[in-house]
Amino acid sequence: MSSQVAHQPSGPSKVVLITGTSSGIGLAAAVAAGQAGWQVVATLRDPARAHALRTAAAEAGVELDIRRLDVVDEASVSAAIEAVIADHGRLDAVINNAGAGHLGTLENESVAEVRKVMEVNFFGVLNVSKAALPHLRATGGRLITVTSVGGVVGQPFNEAYCAAKFAVEGFMESLAPVAARLGVSVSVVEPGAVATEFVNNLGVDLEAEIAAAGPYADTLRAYLDRTVAQFLGSSAQTPHEAAMAVLEALTADRPAFRIQTSDWARGFTGTKLTDLDGSAVLGLTGGWVADPAPAG
Template identity: 80%
Template sequence: MSSQVVLITGTSSGIGLAAAVAAAQSGRRTVATLRDPARADALRKAADAAGAELDIRRLDVTDPASVTAAIDGVIADYGRLDALVNNAGAGHVGTLENETVEDVRRVMEVNFFGVVQTSKAALPHLRATGGRLITVSSVGGVVGQPFNEAYCAAKFAVEGFMESLAPVAATTGVTVSVVEPGAVATEFVNNIGFDIEQAVAAAGPYGDALRAYIARTVEQFSSSSAQTPAEAAAAVMLALDAEQPAFRIQTSDWARTFTGTKLADVDGSAVQGMTGGWVR
């Protein structure tokens, strides 16, 4: 693996951080990128504790110039790119009547168009190495969830895009996979970015439903089914290591069961029955 070069986006915390450390431990030359290098302290600390060597660089997936500079820099320094792991993204909780269309566009920009932009820049180099294009999606890329309309729309878009791209990329030797985590411990509470009581008070007719949704989701993210970032990152490593990785890789048995509900739900009634209970 020492000659392989992997670039991972969104490595300041969570799955991205854990995947970067694991990739470096596997012997790959690992370029760990993040929007703000000043936030790399946790990444450096984790790498040092694991004895892993990382090349930490700036990459803002919403800035085309930043994407181009990062990819070009990797090729200039290493001469190749064997894998891109699209991990950068941001959570979002809200519902249509209470937010603007611009709010929805911003969610799409980071979670979908950022993936498209970075993948497009990397593909010529992945073709040259017969490489891997791996995107961290979510079970929310399969199952639509209350108060996650914009976020799930972005993740649905990612999965549809990559599912459509995969057979085309395969004709040139590039393998495409999506990784679908479920709840990862602490991420929901840390990343939703708003005061819960204030949000409920501002939700108007949706206040009771939002409170029920948040209570259920906080419990889920603190339950025994929630994974550590390292456990979820193991699925990223499977996509990197497997001789013929699956297109869709869930990170746990819970995630497989959850997404399986949707994939077997021809008329949508099973999902609606399940998620409807989250807001009552």
């Protein structure tokens, strides 16, 4: 990763708004940006869940402007951004981090459930980005979106989640050259496994999900055994480590459009980006849901 920090604020602090800061990467990015000298507007859907954020900020010696913003509520988004402009006079960067995990496969869930995943993870990003763009044009600012390696490589039982992240990546990749012509830099940040977040963010009972999976039960268990081990294992990053890639997108002189958060994430997404016929990706992910080889 680049260590350039030419975009670090000098004089009056530049203002960055970050969504989804109650935990994980969003919380770590808010604290890291504050330590780098930015005025951080840390937003979350439920301000009652800001205790961990306040504690982390206090321990780091940074002051955050903590506000409510619900990315799926256009009125909430507009009100939050208008208030930031009224109170701070400018907006130099937005980090779209808010999102929600989802576990499921098409036959076992409703299309309405898939739409809900898209609403949070895709349309929520669009709501915030659309409201922010006029202000980012005024400052020559940055639009940064935390996606996922699941925005590049489709993954079993993550159909709806990956579809939303694919949509975000395609939208931002298409927007980037248009926004650049008007002085706005667009980047996506692709985390891999982040320790503790997979199970916590799903908010489901995994054993109950397996029991309800019907003909998909054995396949789902194979996937979960592999994935939970990865998120708790040595390849997983801490939220702080992943947030350093977000900080790179915020501060580097000329950030890349696509930034992975680790060597593992770079290798994983590279499988897809060099896979012209799709066989490498399906060969890889097919192994995640195969019955384990017999011992002996």
